[in-house]
Amino acid sequence: MSNYLELLENIVTRTIAPQAADTDREARYPRQALDALGAAGLLGLVSSKDIGGLGLGLAEAVQVVERIARDCPSTAMVLTMHYAGTVLIEKYGQEDVRRAIAAGRHVTTLAWSEAGSRSHFWAPVSTAVADGAEHVLLDARKSMVTSAQQADSYVWSSRPVAAEGPSTLWLVDSKLPGLSAPQAFDGMGLRGNASAPVKAEKVRVPLTARLGADGAGGDIMNGDELPVFCTLIGTASLGLMDGVLERATQHITATQFAENSSGLADLPTIRAYLARARIRADQARCLRDDTLAALAAGRPDAMLRVLEVKASAGEAALEVTDAAMRICGGAAFRKDLGVERLFRDSRAASVMGPTSDVLYDFIGRALCGMPLA
Ligand SMILES: Cc1cc2nc3c(=O)[nH]c(=O)nc-3n(C[C@H](O)[C@H](O)[C@H](O)COP(=O)(O)OP(=O)(O)OC[C@H]3O[C@@H](n4cnc5c(N)ncnc54)[C@H](O)[C@@H]3O)c2cc1C
Known part of the structure; x- marks a missing residue:
């Protein structure tokens, strides 16, 4: 190791x-x-x-x-x-x-999703307005920022200052005056990740904090970020599936019916649910591994794989954690098994931008030879 x-x-x-x-x-x-x-x-x-x-x-x-x-x-x-x-x-x-x-x-994080653009992070509505020759003022209502007020900086999107293009990126010090997180995160899942809204009111940022050229945010999001982001979020779903299947297997191999001393694992139905869930998780892992191979080799299908990997693993995690809840029965409702926590956590990936539905549309467009957006 x-x-x-x-x-x-x-x-x-x-x-x-x-x-x-x-x-x-x-x-x-x-x-x-x-x-x-x-x-x-x-x-x-x-x-x-x-x-x-x-x-x-x-x-x-x-x-x-x-x-x-x-x-x-x-x-x-x-x-x-x-x-x-x-x-x-x-x-x-x-x-x-x-x-x-x-x-x-x-610690840094991405502050891209907004109340206005919702999950369409590539089209921010927040603004960056020139303030003298050396600074801009940022105004925004970011809707969900992981590590809000906990991270040291935000990789921040806004509309361009003057250039054409969908967006501009900035590195924003999270302690700057004018930044606030009006409500704490009290989510259904991923409850530890502080994914709160962040508001910016005339936050003064030096031009040197710009990441890339004014207006280049879209190219950077697609070219530099999407492969990393989609592969890592997909990977978080893969780890989560392994975790939930480990816990479910442990439960069914340790649990017995008193009437005949047989275990839950002796039931073919339960074993079949487990097998189907394992296959689903392994399919998603094979796609993730092929995505890494495609990126490393610069294969022509690498971007298609990138779009597929997040949707595949995010949706698989929904199915696999659902199966784990069924496999463990009523016991899965108890917190000590850890299955219900991973079930709740699994719900996030598919609705994090680009959401599964958006990815399906992008993949379908790519397959039909249409532009992505
Ligand atoms: C736990 C968690 C952590 C997050 N962390 C961050 C973060 O660190 N940084 C960040 O920037 N954002 C973060 N987000 C926000 C996330 O990326 C999405 O922007 C957010 O979840 C979208 O929620 P919404 O209600 O605006 O969805 P909406 O955009 O309103 O979507 C609602 C539904 O419509 C569907 N939909 C939307 N557009 C289309 C379309 N074009 N075609 C088909 N279907 C569509 C969606 O798939 C979804 O099912 C986080 C979200 C969660 C849940």
Whole structure:
């Protein structure tokens, strides 16, 4: 096992897994886990070696996210958003923030979804207005930001200042005056990830905080971000499916009917549900692995795979956690099994932008030779 995976296993077994139920029950942000991940270098996993990071890539990031999601999808999603933001900061951001991320001292996230654009994050309605020659003022109603007020920075979308194009991206210090999170996150699932709305009122940001050119947000979202984001969210669903099937298997192999001492696992119906769920999860994993292979080889079908991977794994997670609830029966309603937590957590991926329905439309368009939007 690679060194970083050994470090990760330690953090999961000592900190993340033991706290997962409380993280969910109390909607508690996993700060201790992030501190441990930072100290182990794992917040800087995709940061370049020359600024102190581990210099690894998407193939390694999926291993980390997948392992954490088996026990705590909330923490896995916080890390997913951190890696998703970091790849853009690495390419377009300033060195001081890059170094802070590499050193494990800085958590970032994406602030793209808005009350106006809803899940269509590629078409923000929030604004960036020039304030003198060196600054802009940001105004926005971001609808759900993972790590809201907990992250050190937001990778932020707005309409362009002056250029053509759908959007412009910024790196916004989360402590700037004018930023507020009017309500805490009290969600159905992923309750630990602080996915609250964030409001911006005349937030003054230097032009040097712009990520890429004015108006280039759409190209950056599609070219640089979508492969990372879709693969990592899909991967979080994969880890979650493994976690729920482990828990369901443990339950049915340990539970007996007193009348004849047979177990739940002796029922062919229950075993068949388990088998079907395993096949569904493994199908999604094969597609994820092929997505990574397509991206690594620069295959012509890589973008189609990217669109498929999030929809496939997100929908599979809905089916697999549904099956796990049925397999475990009434016992699954109890919190101690951990099955109902993963069932609730699984609901998020399919409605996170790009949602499964949007992806189906994009994939259908791609197959028909039509432009995506
Ligand atoms: C736990 C959690 C964490 C999140 N974290 C972040 C984050 O860190 N950063 C961030 O920017 N956002 C985040 N989001 C927001 C997320 O990405 C989506 O923007 C949000 O979930 C969309 O919700 P909505 O009510 O606006 O959906 P709507 O856009 O109103 O969609 C409602 C329904 O309509 C469907 N629909 C919408 N458009 C189309 C279409 N064109 N074709 C077919 N069907 C369509 C959708 O699939 C959905 O079923 C998070 C969301 C959740 C649940």
